[in-house]
């Protein structure tokens with residue numbers, strides 16, 4: 001039986017080389033873009049035409065997207081390889097919301113934890129909660145993956161709103177990370193957040209122990225300057241952290257979706273509970289839109305369909321995320337986890353092998369820096385890399401508005417260059433003007449040809465406020481959901497990270513020399529021999 005993308009693949013193959021530029025009439029820019037709550041998503045610079053869009057939208061219908069969306073928002077256990085609901089949206093739901101999991105409303109607990117977080121954040125920010133040397137000046141968040149990437153990304157994104165203690169994020173088990181972070185900090189005025197959903201992650205627990213040792217000797221009671229964010233209350237208590245500074249959440253919040261609740265504590269400490277509320281409001285606005293807008297006018301659905309078009313249908317295996325917004329410089333890393341840990345799977349819900357590609361490789365760096373690094377390949381390499389640009393109309397530095405304009409000009413220039421390219425005849429004319437002739441003119445001109453016809457999308461917004469950041473992150477979360485539904489995957493487990501963890505545990509005593517390398521492959525044996533201390 002042909003798979004669900006087969007008809008679209010056949011359709012696409014008929015016009016694979018059609019110039020995207022030829023699709024533009026005076027309607028296209030409007031028809032293939034969408035504005036929602038002040039945000040504009042433009043996907044007109046892709047080879048999607050009305051026919052393809054209709055077929056893509058039909059795919060979302062046949063995949064049962066509406067029912068699955070209702071199941072997710074309704075607290076059903078759609079993460080069925082772990083037997084869990086997927087309800088991170090509860091963390092940003094309105095005060096009036098009621099959300100049932102296993103027959104019980106989870107919202108009273110969500111609201112109570114949110115209120116405790118705000119109370120604690122206010123106390124730290126005002127100095128009512130003190131370190132053993134006075135007001136908290138620095139906060140070190142120790143976590144990894146979803147317990148790091150989200151809050152680290154958001155803290156940087158919201159830097160203009162930061163008026164609390166300085167935030168630092170430590171994730172890597174490489175001692176260099178924590179050593180460099182703690183250097184220069186005062187243990188008497190530093191608060192440590194141990195952020196781990198499971199409270200078992202080896203990197204995080206090892207770094208937490210190191211931070212504790214760093215404080216011991218200088219601080220009478222290090223544990224009093226520790227707080228914890230976790231679903232594992234018993235483990236946080238066993239670690240010696242007072243329950244008043246433990247902020248819990250439930251297993252229906254996936255690690256990479258957890259920024260909206262206690263895992264966002266660092267963000268709240270930096271920007272304050274009010275700005276954090278605005279961030280939640282932005283996410284909630286996107287939830288409302290995703291839940292209610294028809295698919296053809298639904299931003300997460302359209303973003304997902306464009307993603308599927310490029311990866312599963314056109315066969316472009318990577319996706320570049322290119323924020324023309326320096327403060328979104330950690331967004332690509334955050335999206336790598338969100339998208340690749342969610343949809344990087346080769347087995348469908350029913351256990352069968354996927355007959356098409358899984359989610360794409362996601363990568364990127366902020367513009368304009370990327371332009372001076374890897375855009376060469378994007379413009380002239382043999383692979384097509386769909387590019388996703390993000391850009392704000394205004395920055396936060398009114399006296400540097402001329403720089404912002406230059407930034408925007410660069411962003412638009414890149415999508416235009418990808419679309420138009422430069423023909424051989426134009427390149428030849430340029431080189432002829434420089435005095436080249438004959439075979440040398442031909443050769444040099446060919447190096448200066450841009451094939452163009454390379455797809456990109458642009459997400460434009462007024463300004464990177466807390467509200468806007470909430471909209472953007474919820475938009476990508478729902479995009480992952482929609483792609484996962486149409487791919488037929490479970491986007492909410494992550495079994496693919498387990499094997500490496502198990503082998504690392506087994507390799508520790510081997511590296512220490514307490515156990516032999518017998519049974520290991522030749523390469524691993526040789527590497528152990530070289531790396532053993």
Ligand code: F6P
Pocket residue numbers: 144145146147195196197198199200201204255256341494497
């Ligand atoms: O190893 C992957 C992972 O389980 C991620 O899914 C998660 O975000 C990260 O590790 C950290 O887990 P925890 O918050 O439990 O320490």
